[in-house]
Amino acid sequence: MSQIVIVTDSTAYLPTTYCEAHQVHVAPLSVIFEGDAYREGLDISVADFYERIQTGSLPTTSQPNIGDLVATFEQLPEGTDIIGITLSSGISGTYQALHTINMMIDHVNVHPVDSRISCMPQAFLVQEAVRLRDAGATAETIVHHLEELKERIRAYFVVDDLAHLQRGGRLSVAQAFVGSFLKIKPVLHFVDGKIVPFEKIRTFKRAVNRIEEMMQEDIQGDGAGYTIGVIHAEDSTKAEQEISVLQTKYPNARVEMSVFGPVIGTHLGPGAIGITWYKE
Numbered sequence: 001m002s003q004i005v006i007v008t009d010s011t012a013y014l015p016t017t018y019c020e021a022h023q024v025h026v027a028p029l030s031v032i033f034e035g036d037a038y039r040e041g042l043d044i045s046v047a048d049f050y051e052r053i054q055t056g057s058l059p060t061t062s063q064p065n066i067g068d069l070v071a072t073f074e075q076l077p078e079g080t081d082i083i084g085i086t087l088s089s090g091i092s093g094t095y096q097a098l099h100t101i102n103m104m105i106d107h108v109n110v111h112p113v114d115s116r117i118s119c120m121p122q123a124f125l126v127q128e129a130v131r132l133r134d135a136g137a138t139a140e141t142i143v144h145h146l147e148e149l150k151e152r153i154r155a156y157f158v159v160d161d162l163a164h165l166q167r168g169g170r171l172s173v174a175q176a177f178v179g180s181f182l183k184i185k186p187v188l189h190f191v192d193g194k195i196v197p198f199e200k201i202r203t204f205k206r207a208v209n210r211i212e213e214m215m216q217e218d219i220q221g222d223g224a225g226y227t228i229g230v231i232h233a234e235d236s237t238k239a240e241q242e243i244s245v246l247q248t249k250y251p252n253a254r255v256e257m258s259v260f261g262p263v264i265g266t267h268l269g270p271g272a273i274g275i276t277w278y279k280e
Helices: 016-021 046-054 067-073 094-104 119-134 139-149 163-167 174-179 205-219 236-249 263-266
Strands: 004-009 024-027 030-033 035-038 060-062 081-086 110-116 154-157 189-190 194-199 226-232 256-258 274-280
Touching: 004 236, 024 067, 024 119, 030 263, 046 081, 060 263, 067 094, 081 094, 094 205, 094 256, 110 139, 110 154, 119 226, 119 256, 139 189, 139 226, 154 205, 189 205, 205 236, 205 274, 226 236, 236 256, 236 274
Parallel strands: 004 024, 004 081, 081 110, 226 256
Antiparallel strands: 030 035, 030 060, 154 189, 154 274, 189 194, 226 274
C-alpha cells in the first residue's frame, strides 16, 4: 500500500500540536499589510492580527506559495498519495493550485479535496481523513468519504460589521450599506463555495439564537453522535458562553472551539462568531 500524506492549508486553524502528532502538513496562506506578507500561524499570531486591524490597518490575503508545495512534494517517495484538503475554491485559488501541482509532478498522486467552506468545518474533514488513514483506508476511500461528509456538515456565522465582507469583495457595497444602516446582522453561510446571506436578523443575539434554532431542528435528543464547533474572532469569552449553552442542551455531543484566524478574519472582522455541526 502506498504512503498517504494529508495536506491542508492554514485556514483550517488546527492546533500545531495536532498537526505534528498526526503528520498533517499545513500550507500557510498570508495576510499582506502595506506590502509585507505574513504567513498565518508562522509570522503573525491571531491576537497580533486582530490588534493590528483594530487600529485601522486593512490587509489583503494570498494563497500558499506553489513553489514551496512543489519542493515539499518532490521529496516524497514514488507513488505517494497526497490528500489535499483546501478552503473553498469559491474564495481562494488554493484548490486549483493543487490541481496544477498534480500536473507538474509525476511521481506522486495529488487528490485535491475542495472543502467548499473553511475554518472548523475544513478541520473536521482533515480529522476524518486522519482517522481513516490511520485505520488503513485507501486514498480513494478517504476522498469518497470526505466528499460525502462535507454535504452533511452545517455551518452558519454572524459578523459584527459588514464592512469587512464588503472590502474583501464578499458582499456588495449596497448590501453592506443597507445592512449597516438598518443594523441588520445577517446569518451567513456558504452556497456553492461562496459566502451568501441565509437570513436577515435585526440584532447579533437574535442571529445567534436563529442558528441555535436550526441546530435544534437538526439534532435530536442529547446530541450523542454529533460534533459541534464554535468559532470566534479573538473573543474567547463570547465563544465560551456559547459553548456552555450548547453543552447544556446537548450533554453527549462533542463540543469544540476554534478561531477565525488572520486570513478569514480579514473578511469577517472582529466580533464574528460561527457555529457548525455534523453527525459523526
